[in-house]
Amino acid sequence: MKLYSTLTRDKRDFEPAGDAVTIYVCGITTSNSSHVGHALSAVVFDVLHRYLEFRGYTVRRVQNFTDIDDKIIASARDQGLSTEEVAEKYVQEFFRDMDDLNVRRATEHPRATEEIPAILRMIEGLIEQGRAYPATDNSGSVYFRVKSDPEYGKLSGRSVDELLEGVRIDVEPGKEAPADFALWKSSKPGEPSWDSPWGGGRPGWHIECSAMALEYLGETIDIHGGGLDLVFPHHENELTQSESFTGQKPFARFWVHNGLLRLDGAKMSKSLGNLVTVREALESYSADAIRMYILTSHYRSPLIYDQDNIGTQERAARRLRQAASVTSRADSGDSIDPAPFRERFVEAMEDDLNTPQALAVIFDLAHEINRGRDAGHELAGAQAEMRTLADVLGLTLAEPASKGGLSDEDVEARLASRAQARANQDFAAADAIRDELIEAGVVLEDGPGGTIWSRV
Ligand SMILES: [Zn+2]
Structure with missing residues (x-):
């Protein structure tokens, strides 16, 4: 691959x-609800995990929760909760959202506040090696000495000077140099605090990932993943800390970054106030449709949040579901050979996870199944293969639970009754059925070829 x-x-x-x-x-x-940008990253790495297992590998995937930082402290104050309560609330929400998106859980989900001893060991080791130092103003913070690593900047591809341009550097009196970053942050009065050799404080964001990767996966990991927005400074800093501490290179053999979700051309972010939460998306669309919308774009490309596009994927998901469950119209004695489809699917996925192409292969197989049905071919083998390939992309092909409690069959039955009522010129009855469907989140479009419906 x-x-x-x-x-x-x-x-x-x-x-x-x-x-x-x-x-x-x-x-x-864990300071807020997960938004669709988090879903994008989660689906990408879930598909990578599923595909590697499909190829026969055992996979150990670790994904952390940053359960202490400034945003969590602020969120706790706003909500009148403790930082532990806020963190727990959003951890549980994350799991529920991801379960509903059919994102499988990682092998381990460590939390920063439960890994303090490992984090302290790493910081102490870095100080002993001259790679880090306690703040020069005795504040109790600890900083990483960036100039101690001549290779610093190799991941983001920029020099330290370039990195400093355009990055807001807080003037922190305890730093030797502006590019140095905090490994340990002394706590202010009233903030959560853990004991350390330098006084009460909490871990910096970057060090927790280095410590957890080392603790759970060892000195060198095969793949380090995250969104493109994490390349600098987060991953650059993780890389330098880890390689400095262990002396082992590389820290990660592959750095895999997903493109970012954008809304009307702007990055989806809390500060811009343009977030769509995973829960909101799931209230309107099935998990299959959301995943297909994400996977029709290559994972390294930016993705524009587009409700119409997800609505289109909802109808496409229905076509796949129907093909996976149709029965043949006759018995021709022939069957469909799914092998070439699997071959093309694998070829697409082997090429840097080309999911748009892989999805297209599943649609080709669905098309072949529909043709086979008309020709009276045996379909079971092709349908089983289609379900297997769809599962690699995390698609369940299961009928989504609809808001109004109407299954696809229920909707089809209502549509048949409505067509009958219209044929009988009973427009009041036809309108009543349409209103009932709208109430259940189903919209109708009457056209020359009949009525097309979709869920909103
Ligand atoms: Zn990280």
Whole structure:
């Protein structure tokens, strides 16, 4: 399989270094509900995990929760809760959202506040090696000494000077140099605090991922993943800390970054106030439709949040569902050979996870099944293959639970009654049925070819 790595800036053959594929993906900060941008990243790495298993590998995927930081402290104050309560609330919400999106859980989901001893060991080691230092103003913070690593900047591809331009550097009196970043932050009065050799404080964001990757997956991991917005400074800093501490290079053999979700051309972010939460999306669309919308774009491309597009995917998902369950019209004695479809599917996925192409193969197979039905071919083998390939993309092909409690069959039955009522010139009855469907979140479009319906 070929995978693109941000570090080498090219596609390379991927094989795990050991028996299992080890993957570390940066998880959410548990200060707010997850939005569709989080769903994008989660679906991409879920599909990578599923595909590697489909190829016969054992996969160990670790995804952390950043359960202490400034945003969580602020969110706790706003909600009148403790930081633990806020973190727990959004951890549970994340799991519920991801379960409903059919994103499988990682092998481990460690939390920063439960890994303090490992984090402290790493910071102490970095200080002993001269790579880090306690703040020069005795504030109790600890900083990483960026100039101690001549390779710093190799992931994001920029020099330290360039990195400093355009980055807001807080003037922190305890730093030796502006590019140095905090490994340990001394706590202000009233903030959550853990004991350390430098006084009460909490871990910086970057060090937690280095410590957890080392703790759970070892000195070198096969794949480090996350969104493109994490390349700098988060991943650059993780990389320098980890390689400095262990002396082992590389820290990650492949750096895999997904493109970002945009809304009307702007990045979806809390500060811009343009977030669509995963829950909101799931109230309107099935998990299959949301996943298909994400996977029709290559994972490294930016994705525009577009409700019409997801609505189109809802209808496309229905076509796949129907093909997966139709029965043949006759018995021709022939059957469909699904092997060429699997071959093309694998070929697409081997090319840096080309999911748009892989999805197209599943649609071709659905088309073949529909033709086979008309020709009276045996369909079971092709349908089983279609379900297998769809499952690699995390598509259930199951009928979504609809808001109004109407199944697809229910909707079809109502439509037949409505058509009959219209044929009988009983427009009041026809309108009543249409209103009932709208109430249940089903919209109708009457056209020359009949009535098309979709869920909103
Ligand atoms: Zn991270």
